[in-house]
Amino acid sequence: xxxxxxxxxxRGVRDAEGVQNVGKWHEIIHITDHLDTLRAGPSAxxxxxxxxxxxxxxxxxxxxxxxxxxxxxxxxxxxxxAAAVSLEALARSEAFQELCRAASTGSxxxxxxxxxxxxxAEDIGVNATALVKQLTLEGWIVVTKxxxxxxxxxxxxxxxxxxxx
Numbered sequence: 174x175x176x177x178x179x180x181x182x183x184r185g186v187r188d189a190e191g192v193q194n195v196g197k198w199h200e201i202i203h204i205t206d207h208l209d210t211l212r213a214g215p216s217a218x219x220x221x222x223x224x225x226x227x228x229x230x231x232x233x234x235x236x237x238x239x240x241x242x243x244x245x246x247x248x249x250x251x252x253x254x255a256a257a258v259s260l261e262a263l264a265r266s267e268a269f270q271e272l273c274r275a276a277s278t279g280s281x282x283x284x285x286x287x288x289x290x291x292x293x294a295e296d297i298g299v300n301a302t303a304l305v306k307q308l309t310l311e312g313w314i315v316v317t318k319x320x321x322x323x324x325x326x327x328x329x330x331x332x333x334x335x336x337x338x
Contacts, residue, residue: 286325
């Protein structure tokens, strides 16, 4: 099976391995939830040269123009990222523990928040964009601009879950 073999060639991708790992979770969601739908139809092959059925994922923006395909892709994208950025994985990251400890010392933005998030992403094998997006969507962190810079606020409940605070 080949998953995301050309990720490093995509413009703007800085952490191809992390993007590929999140992509693998995306595909796992398809396998658990959409396998029957994603099997490519049979093709007429020459006797002795038959090709086994393939699983096809359409991650492009138009998802083959079908609302059902778009819904499948959205679900796999969201669920895959959530699985990749699980609290269980985060709990094993020393950088994550450090982020939570730093957040527990005050009510302002976390000093060095983004460098710590990059370390966390590396620790759990995802790209930083996926990590920040997931933690933001779940309400664990807030990213805002202050004095022209992005800063990170960690919500107190995340410290509690991390056993810090």
